[in-house]
Amino acid sequence: MAREESTHRTPETLTEQQAERMLAGMNEVIRAGEEMRKLRAEMIKVFAGFGWTQERIAQLTEMSQPAVSKQMAKGRTDDPQPPIRLSLDQYDAPWLEGRLWALAEEISETVHETACCTRYVTALARGRKRFTPQNVDELRRLVEEDLRLHRAELPAGYRAAYDEISRGLDVPSKVAATGSASVRRSLAHQVQRALLQGDESSRKSG
Template identity: 65%
Template sequence: MTDEEDALHPSGFLTEEQARELFSDMNEVILAGEEMRRLRSEMITLFAGLGWTQERIARLTGMSQPAVSKQVAKARPGGPTPPPDIALEQHDTPWLEGRLWGLAEEISATLDDSAHCTRFTDALGRGRKRFTPQNVDALRRLVEKDLRERRAELPGSHRSAYDAIGRGLDVPAKTAATGAAGTGSAAVRRALARRIQRDRLGSED
């Protein structure tokens, strides 16, 4: 039976559109898992290059030491990765996106998950949304709405952080490209900036 005949003779179980949505959801989760595995591999290589022992990395990642060793050996032909600059004030786009993500998560946590940005940050964390220009703009609008409508409930450090991030993201691409490009892939830089931004805000609250 051809695809056209299948469409004309539904099984009575699911329509083709329902099946398409079902597989689409599965594919998103699978893709997110693959991306997270790649990110973890890069982070393992990064920490190993900084001198962390494989046993220590294994304990922190929940992996076995042989599995960590395999990841490190796989990356070895390219040589050690230079240690990244982890100063908060950096201006390449992935770093700023990571800071925005971390800020949004802190806003969500401060507002007990009732923030406008909560669902969006959760989708980013689960890999259901990715860092496209459109999604970054959407997240900025949600963060701005939270900062505006829930101002009395949020520390001033959140507004200050957003102002700095927003100025950086508003810089034209050619100008931003001349700034610090940073070490590591875009995903690694987002992950580092996200963590550092959250820690900075947590220490200031």
């Protein structure tokens, strides 16, 4: 009986490996939350630079107007920055990474579970992956594989967009661009997705 009790005895502490596994997921959520709050604060400044009202920004961000006003007041203490251009023909690394991210998402949604890049896209969206050079290279490889495997299912514009993005990432522009890397990446992501979706709509209607 004593032997059986010792076999099922509750451990007095966790091993380091157990603690590491338990905390890894928590740390990802906390880190992603902090990064998203910082990005939202930066985007409020961008929206204000576009001339949007505090009321409209508050609605979009689901923040109170006083909170938005406070963020905008912080922005006014910084050196004024020229408005960020939204055209695709910009070739700094964050802008190109945002375009690649958008293309990967479009591919993932078009071919669903069979897309090679789906898991990577999900990890990026949840903050489990970051835009390090190694991760960007891996995402490029996955997108290339999807473009090869699903060529018949994907619009030709997807390949054209990838070729342009890939050439830019091989030799990114060294010219200083307006806005932080995370802001530029997020804006390029939205602009590229809108254009890809527009191309797809045109293809279907034609």
